[in-house]
Amino acid sequence: MPREKIDLEQDIEYLSILNEKGEIDEDLEPDMKDDLLLDLHRAMLFGRRFDERMLNLQRGGKMGTFAPIKGQEAAQLGAVACLQDEDWLVPSFRETAAEIWRGKRPENILLAYAGFSEGGVIPKGINNLPAAIPVGTQTLHAAGIGYGIKFKGKKQVVMTFFGDGATSEGDFHEALNFAGVFNTPTIFVCQNNQWAISINRAHQTRSKTLAQKAIAYGIPGIQVDGNDVLAVYAAAKEAVERARNGEGPTFIECVTYRMSVHTTADDPKRYRSDEEVEKWEKRDPISRFQKYLKKKDLLSDEEIEEIESEIKEEIKKIVKGWEKKKKELEGRVDMFEGTFAELPAYLVEQKEEFESELPEKTEKPEEPEEPEADEESEE
């Protein structure tokens, strides 16, 4: 009849490979092909620039509100880089770069944020779920998809993303528990960017790390430097391999930082200091990765310049295409179809009623008297 410590048979580790100075821990350096490293670099850079472009499109009133990824390029790209095409991605709303890596067309992302449902369309063959806005809810879908994979005896895995705030939602809890109990091939990637709008990580939960929440479900959990693309890749690689080998789910906490606004409706100055932001800018995931690639002689400043201007061109084209597309779609009605496989009688009736009123259908109410940044809704 003792009082004794219980051996929980699991530890939570912290992993960091490439530090902010660009120094590397050789023993831990993952073995990655040069092409992959360069593709990752390009995708990170593209993600950053596309983000910047979206921001000024939004500020210019050409697009609605959206959630910038600035600072989180390594956390999301390092993880999805471990996936095969036939694997599944279940994103939240802050994975633009990851979605693009997985085949989502940037033009469609712009369309969606411009309020066109057409932007949400997902082509056959691309196993990405649409962005999920209700925080944490999508983690359950990733558990269920994982079960489907297992049930069908496929070798796929499913990776889902969510934020630090999402770990407070009941659905997160239920998802990790289901994934653990049914041993699904699901990788839960938490982008801990330190903030849930204005709520700081320390106020979101009292636990020292988010990674340790894995212990509650008896599944592996690890905390990685989320601004270190090599560490994220290494941790995700292990998790993906375990999942593929039928060893079940993993929870990965990527410690990163939201360097930009929560959404374009948000004003971070109200709740965080410039010093904090500056501190994290020094830990920028892209510059540190570039140092590494240069040391490896995979990349030169000239080449970076080239890539930058290529990306600039590419984004120009995307925005052009998007503006053309918007014109095409303007005035198009899209409301009744698509809810069900077949349009039920009552929706046919309502559609006819609606069409009988089309002349006025584009009526807009007068603009509000005093528009303010925070008047727009969040996200």
Place this chain on the structure above:
Amino acid sequence: MPREKIDLEQDIEYLSILNEKGEIDEDLEPDMKDDLLLDLHRAMLFGRRFDERMLNLQRGGKMGTFAPIKGQEAAQLGAVACLQDEDWLVPSFRETAAEIWRGKRPENILLAYAGFSEGGVIPKGINNLPAAIPVGTQTLHAAGIGYGIKFKGKKQVVMTFFGDGATSEGDFHEALNFAGVFNTPTIFVCQNNQWAISINRAHQTRSKTLAQKAIAYGIPGIQVDGNDVLAVYAAAKEAVERARNGEGPTFIECVTYRMSVHTTADDPKRYRSDEEVEKWEKRDPISRFQKYLKKKDLLSDEEIEEIESEIKEEIKKIVKGWEKKKKELEGRVDMFEGTFAELPAYLVEQKEEFESELPEKTEKPEEPEEPEADEESEE
């Protein structure tokens, strides 16, 4: 840039003081007054006998379905024994003995299970919430009450009970997280009785213990032998003291066993073996506690006999009083009042409509053709 184990600064311990043979670990023996020990023994015995009586009242068709506590007397009484009158109890639906210890009238418990709302009435001065049937939901109320206590600067604490199955619900997760973040004086007592209806503890979650779920919230967690009233008392005592001293919440897992049916609508033979039940009967919390009290010369077999017959008498009286009360209440209408502080106009109208139909109001449909045990609903 290492890969290293994170020190989580917290351990999960297992505590057992009095084993099934009645042997005691002196170093751990809590210092409890003789009166308290004897009161606890009597309450455990009363809980067991009252449970048995309710079971045959239900089987005899005099009462509706209910959730027996057999085997869990130590887990719930050891914990509430640490509370002061002004403290708060937030029960689920399997804490009959704990509710009675806290001043709930057994007659009212019978009334409630006989389908009379009057049984739910809670007298002023008794800080027990009514039984909560939606699993896990009440844990949030205990967190909120804890905040109220803190806000008012009171020295009270609040203790909530729930089962192993409840730990899978999102509300459980949100409650422990809120309690941790706001550092509320809340004691979360999980009666892990190994079963959630037909779902075994091992299938409920993959974690080795339930206690380790406390790590997810950075709050103290401990696993105790729930059939050892001394261990439960000792663990609860520590938790209550921490809470009173402003040190916040604790999660206690009491490892016990549901020796009876889930509810009177349940047939455990469908999902568990007699061997398992017999194994646990050997660990009965009452017989082991009696051995201990005898060794301490606090109790003799004769005295146990006396107590047993006193309890028998007491229960007889309670049932008599209850049957009388039922007669009084029969035909009484109780539906419109009580929903709001004031009866709104639309309910006044409906009440008048209802009263205009009173003659038939007691109409019952013919009995179903083939009543079966499992026809009744669960709980």
Place this chain on the structure above:
Amino acid sequence: MAKLTMVQAINLALHQEMEKDEDVVVLGEDVGVDGGVFRVTDGLIDKFGEERVMDTPLAESGITGFSIGMAIYGLKPVCEMQFSGFGYMAMHQLEAHAARMRARSGGRFHVPMVIRMPYGGGVKALEHHSESREAYWAHTPGLKMVIPSTPRNARALLVSAIRDPDPVVFYEPKSSYRAFREEVPEGEETIPIGQSEIVREGEDLTLISYGAMMRPTLEAAEILEEEDGVQCEVIDLMTISPIDDSKFTESAKKTGRVVLVHEAPRSFGPGAEIIARLVEKSFLYLEAPIRRVTGYDVVIPLFQREFDYLPSAERIVRAARETLDF
């Protein structure tokens, strides 16, 4: 044809659909080894194994969100909320995802799942085990809401629900689970979702109901014929949403007088929509106000007084007579 209870009929539908289509899986609390707390899923796990008949952890949102993921991947989950009174925990998953995934993904993904829930009063249950809140689901765009009333239509409707490519909330009247038996054909039988049925023809008065309330409603029709010589036309909605207003609006044109019956609370309940449709489509034919015989706008009382709350044949008869006398 065997005479089956509703529990047996639903069980038959599950057995047959699982045999027919190996993508159909059943999951929920206690649906496996225990066979469900009402034994609706009895025997399934022995026949199809625990990969297809899954006992889940105790979490309604979990069961639902997990099922949504399975459905997106290509399975056809039939999940159970042990009681409809606990289904609200899954509301956000159904409203935000099951109901929207098809439109949101431009048709790439859809959610062919059924959410079964026993609902309604009359079985001497504890609190939260007797509610009837179908209006929540019926008001949610993207969901279908079905409520059978007999063993035979329960079986036929569940088969249709399982084969439906979109999410269907399927309320089962637990008070009818074993209350009576009905011939149920061994062979396949389906009833289209979105179709109501005239179960009794008449010229004088239209009675509209569904689910467990069909029994007192039909009882009332009997009484009215015997005692008043009144011919009631009785309509069983079967599907609450998309609601089929064709039959009851036609019937109202014939009878001019309507009484509707449900055990859900009255205000903002399903009956209000029926009245709205009647006003929109049969206005000129209505000869009397439409009476709502329903649960009251309070929580259904504990079982000693639940029959104060639940509509009875007598309440229906009285409302019918007042409507006829109007």
Place this chain on the structure above:
Amino acid sequence: MAKLTMVQAINLALHQEMEKDEDVVVLGEDVGVDGGVFRVTDGLIDKFGEERVMDTPLAESGITGFSIGMAIYGLKPVCEMQFSGFGYMAMHQLEAHAARMRARSGGRFHVPMVIRMPYGGGVKALEHHSESREAYWAHTPGLKMVIPSTPRNARALLVSAIRDPDPVVFYEPKSSYRAFREEVPEGEETIPIGQSEIVREGEDLTLISYGAMMRPTLEAAEILEEEDGVQCEVIDLMTISPIDDSKFTESAKKTGRVVLVHEAPRSFGPGAEIIARLVEKSFLYLEAPIRRVTGYDVVIPLFQREFDYLPSAERIVRAARETLDF
């Protein structure tokens, strides 16, 4: 009297009630330091401190269940769901506990809390940020459901809601948050919950609405007067449940013709209950079918097309003319 926006008026109500009663606490996601994503709680934390203005973890059920516990203990929590589209996560806490604790405990405990939620479309928001599902709450026994339409009645109704001893769901029309200003008296002002208001008198037609839809409704009344010389009586419900049917049923007796307006989906929506009450209480006076100008039975589209979905003055005018010509 200062001219305030609705955001400022609600903020004023919170300031004044917190000053008046130290048991009033505000909690929710980002309501503290950030002042709320719409700035509705701006400045409260500086004045009342973080013990009374609590930034919570991201969990809607948590916020609600935690508030229920606080309310049972004796505080008066005013909690916020950041958007009504996420309020469904708290539905089980409101339905099972906030709405029932008083009756369940025989009056020993009650739950004096307010659940604030911005609702409705028209602000170019993302998915899940534009819904209008007040019917869910209005159909739930034990809850009160309030929706203001102007800065002044928003302030007066919120004060009443905070002082109400029972739980009140308070939907705020986010498209009206800053769309216009209104004189709001500095001194205390309340409007009883459960009371509707005739905001414009007329003999020819009754228009019934509430919340954000009051603006197109009043606009339509203007157009009808100018272009058709029609005098509309316009009623603002303000409280959805308990619904005050006294004024609109009286008005219908006078005008015989009714058009109702809401942005919620039509079927099983609030309008159906209004029609049911009119049929029950004004049947003999109705000269035309009651028209519902509402959102359609689909999810409100993304913002490029949300005005296809939302009722406009034009749609209301057309429905009114058809009703008048009937």
